[in-house]
Amino acid sequence: MSPRAGNTGPRTLAFVESPVQLLNVLEWAHAHAPGAGLTLVVLSPVDPMTRGQLRRMAELAREEGHEVRWEEARGGTGAPFHTIGGLMGPLRRAERIVMGDPFSRYVQLLLTITRAGELVVVDDGTATMEFVGQLARGERLVRWHRKGSRPGPRDLLFAPVSSVARRRLTPARGRRVAVFSSMPIEEVPDGVTVSANDFSWTRSRFGPPRITRGADMVGTSLVETGVVDGDRYLEAVSGLARAHGATRYFAHRRESADKLHRLAVETGLEVVRPDLPLELIARRGPIGRTVLSFPSTVVHTLPLALAGTDVRVSVCDIDPGWLTRTASPRAQGFLSGVTGSARDVHRLAAVAVV
Structure with missing residues (x-):
């Protein structure tokens, strides 16, 4: 039936x-x-x-x-x-x-x-x-x-x-x-x-994942939505990857192909285009022991999907200098609120870019 x-x-x-x-x-x-x-x-x-x-x-x-x-x-x-x-x-x-x-x-x-x-x-x-x-x-x-x-x-x-x-x-x-x-x-x-x-369906359906020693990065579409400057974003990704030894970059589905190609060339990160939402990809594994992200939904959802594992989600603040001139006046406050209200994440200071 x-x-x-x-x-x-x-x-x-x-x-x-x-x-x-x-x-x-x-x-x-x-x-x-x-x-x-x-x-x-x-x-x-x-x-x-x-x-x-x-x-x-x-x-x-x-x-x-x-x-x-x-x-x-x-x-x-x-x-x-x-x-x-x-x-x-x-x-x-x-x-x-x-x-x-x-x-x-x-x-x-x-x-x-x-x-x-x-x-x-x-x-x-x-x-x-x-x-x-x-x-x-x-x-x-x-x-x-x-x-x-x-x-x-x-x-x-x-x-x-x-x-x-x-x-x-x-x-x-x-x-x-x-x-x-x-x-x-x-x-x-x-x-x-x-x-x-609380992502109970995801946890019952997938995993637990195999956890690797390295770090993975999560992409964002803040450049595509006109909030963050493209050059500043790539510099921040590069600095974050170097500081934490990240090797993979999980692309957001809205990130442009040109931006991802440039990111791969300039940072050396392996760009991964997931075939499922990241919560399921992470739960299936393998996934890095540290997951690095900028302010986005995943800083709230990944700790829930990965509950019971040893994966640590770390979120990097958006520096006001990265915002475009056309970004909404509310952008900085909203993004800070996304980070500040996240539970079970490690907060990182904004990466310095020149």
Whole structure:
């Protein structure tokens, strides 16, 4: 019998756009809906590396007994209309919606269609901290690295949809809202239920890993999002690798090929493009005894995924001098908060670059 057979619980529809979101939906299902299959809708991006990781995660989801619906949501001009049209029925029938990115315009548009009585937001990394804070303060939903910048024409055009989505994500009579997160959440909106993601599914499914003597580095997309200067970043990576004897660099799925090529040439690090989220890669092993990272989601998630092992996660602060002139005014404070609120990590001073 499939895990869905005989399920009398709410009909659940989950929307994901990244491998990490899909992983955290599996963690949520393991913690809150064991044995109850759900329908996972992958709103596929165009980036090849992200698509590859999503394919692998979709295989794991099917092995857990969940239905996976792959949507080429960005496959051309007519793709959004085809995707949304095909999801109208399931959206209206769903009693519970699980989503990985409440900032996504795609997800916000879908939220205007559903009348589900329960909405669940699972982790999309550090963005979850910002989402909950904005909801608590009654602010419009804006990604942290764009906050402080003037809204563009597309933002203004989409504002009515975003406003409706924000109301949908606010608890009300007949509508429950929950957040499932491994991130520290200080401001909890009235009526929102928060539960902790401790990566119990990951730990039960993979590992324990073989631990090597050396150090590994974790990449970040702060250059690609326009927050950190590319030259300063490469210099910092080089200095950190030399200081700690790192030999491998696990690339973030959004890092550009040109940047990674230059990094490999200039630092001598072996660049690894993971085929799964880093939490699963680390748990499968082999992994270095020390994992070096800049402020990012993994400084919160890796200690949980690697609980019970001897791996130490060390995080290097971002020097204000590394920020670009166009970086959000909130960037330094937000990144410092990501580091300062992390548990079970070793904090390193910013690497000096010249």
